[in-house]
Amino acid sequence: MTTRIPTLDIRRFDTERDAFVAELGAAYREWGFAGIRHHGIPQALIDSAYAAFRAFFALPDAVKRSYHVPGGGGARGYTPFGVETAKGSSHYDLKEFWHVGRELAADSRYRAVMADNLWPAEVPGFKEHALALYRALDDLGSRVLSALALHIGLPQDWFADKTDAGNSILRPIHYPPITADDIPNVRAGAHEDINLITLLVGASAEGLQVLSRKGEWVPFTADADTIVVNIGDMLQRLTNHVYPSTTHRVVNPPGASARAPRYSVPFFLHPNPDFLIDVLPSCISADSPSRYPEPITAQGYLEERLREIKLI
Known part of the structure; x- marks a missing residue:
């Protein structure tokens, strides 16, 4: 095992495909995490989106709570501070967040399970910046999935028609300053993600920790120019x-650092x-x-997990 989570240059998917696929696959088999650099998402796009989210x-x-949808499981709009709780934890996470979902066509067959987006009227440009970042990360995620498919012997485009209308979520998160010492809550309790893969913009701030196979x-x-991508359940x-x-x-940062937002x-x-x-089968x-002899739909699995983390 390596002692450091690898970061790879995704441009090698076009120039050294076999070697890149082998290295990326090995990183995920060991860690479930990897950094992706030279991802092609302009820093200006990321900065503009972050500015809108901070606003x-x-x-x-x-005002924020006016965009909370009771009974919506946080699927769209705002989820207040003190709601989401990591599976198995008795303490809620120290965060608030917003959810942006896929913009569906009027005749989409998924409208029954995927709600329309909400947009805060008080923040000019929020919609445009959020959707631009959503699309960029969706495209990057598709490239990562293509490499992972090749690594396990599937066609490169195997995931394409299985994720083209996926219920994917962009989640801007605000971790407010921590003003009390020795509290049992942390910014995000130990957990695994529900989805296929997660792409994280903003892991350049301290706090993210990954549990190794050694425990x-x-x-x-x-x-700063790296997007962290991890495997979901x-x-x-x-x-x-x-x-x-x-x-x-x-985790919560030590000392004075805890007084700054994340x-x-x-x-x-x-x-x-x-x-x-x-x-x-492969x-x-x-x-x-097989550890899972009974199949389940993505929507059924999502609902099962959202109940566990107290969003529904």
């Missing part, structure tokens, strides 16, 4: 744990709601029998 979180609490918490503070299940969904958390923007890439998560062997 929203700076609004009065009553050690390994800090992962990426370079849906892909772990689909690949029979060939790609592990690794436990991670966001922002991050993960993009949770999901399959289409009716995609059947059924273990791939990931089953005599030494590794």
Whole structure:
């Protein structure tokens, strides 16, 4: 095992495909995490989106709460501070967040399970900047999935028609300043992600830690031009744990650093709601029998997990 989570140059997918696929696949088999640099998303796009998100979180609490959808499970709009709780934890996370979903065509068959987006009227440009970042991360995620498909013997485009209308989520997060010492809550409790893969814009701030196979918490503070991409539970299940969904958390910084806010923007890439998560035959062997003999739809699995983390 390496002692450091690898960061790879995704341009090599075009110039050294076989070597890049092998290295990326090995990184995910060991860590479930990797950094992706030279990803092609302009820094100006990221900065503009972050500015809009900060402007929203700076609004009065009553204004933010007007965009909360009771009973919506946080699927769209605003989720207040003190709601989401990591699975198995008795303490809520120290964060508030907003959810941007896919913009659906009027005749989409997924309208019954994917709500329309909400947009804060108080922040000019929020919609445009959020959707631009959403599309850029969706495209980058598709490239990563293409490489992962090749690594396990699937066609490069295997995921394309299974994620083209996925219930993917862009989640701007605000972790407010921590004003009390010795509290039991952390910014994000130890958890695994629900989806196929997560792309994180903003891991350049300290706090993200990844649980190694040895049981050690390994800090992962990426370079500013690096997007962190990790495996989610849906892909772990689909690949029979060939790609592990690794436990991670966001810890509270020490001392005066805790008094500063933290922002991050993960993009949770999901399959289409009716995609059947059924273990791939190529990931089953005599030494590794199927861990999940019963398939489940992506939407069914999502709802099951949202109940566990107290969003529905």
